[in-house]
Amino acid sequence: xxxxxxxxxEGVNYVNDMSHILPLTIEKPIPQKLAxxxxxxxxxxxxxxxYIAYGYRIYTNQSQITxxxxxxxxxxxxxxxxxxxxxxxxxxxxxxxxxxxxxxxxLQAYQDQCLYLGRTGYLSLEVVQEIAKLMSSSMYQARxxxxxxxxxxxxxEDLQNVVSG
Numbered sequence: 798x799x800x801x802x803x804x805x806x807e808g809v810n811y812v813n814d815m816s817h818i819l820p821l822t823i824e825k826p827i828p829q830k831l832a833x834x835x836x837x838x839x840x841x842x843x844x845x846x847x848y849i850a851y852g853y854r855i856y857t858n859q860s861q862i863t864x865x866x867x868x869x870x871x872x873x874x875x876x877x878x879x880x881x882x883x884x885x886x887x888x889x890x891x892x893x894x895x896x897x898x899x900x901x902x903x904l905q906a907y908q909d910q911c912l913y914l915g916r917t918g919y920l921s922l923e924v925v926q927e928i929a930k931l932m933s934s935s936m937y938q939a940r941x942x943x944x945x946x947x948x949x950x951x952x953x954e955d956l957q958n959v960v961s962g
Contacts, residue, residue: 899946
């Protein structure tokens with residue numbers, strides 16, 4: 798999506814930098830129960846295009862995942878581990894019920910993704926605009942919410958703060 802596709806093999810562990818060692822496994826397809834649940838909670842999310850971090854796994858139906866998305870999903874895994882025991886379940890619960898929390902954790906993950914893209918020379922104004930558009934889309938809007946989790950303007954401003962600062 799944002800950088801050229803780098804084929805990442807299913808079932809291979811990818812390890813974070815030295816400050817947060819997090820082995821990640823890419824698994825496909827998304828397990829049926831998780832896909833049904835995610836599709837119900839986020840009816841506008843395209844299950845053929847999403848990546849779901851849960852536990853130490855990134856679930857997807859995609860055949861490839863770009864390195865910047867690995868950084869994004871790895872941040873969600875780190876967030877879940879930070880919660881402690883049952884962190885993945887507790888994190889997912891709050892991700893589902895709170896638009897504000899969902900935005901905060903997605904913003905952190907997209908910021909990590911932008912920092913990675915900046916280090917690799919792929920960050921541009923167009924990429925920031927694309928991410929802001931994605932964050933303000935109905936993809937992140939839970940079934941019971943009337944509006945997306947954030948406006949385009951707010952997402953763009955928050956991302957710009959990271960990119961320029």
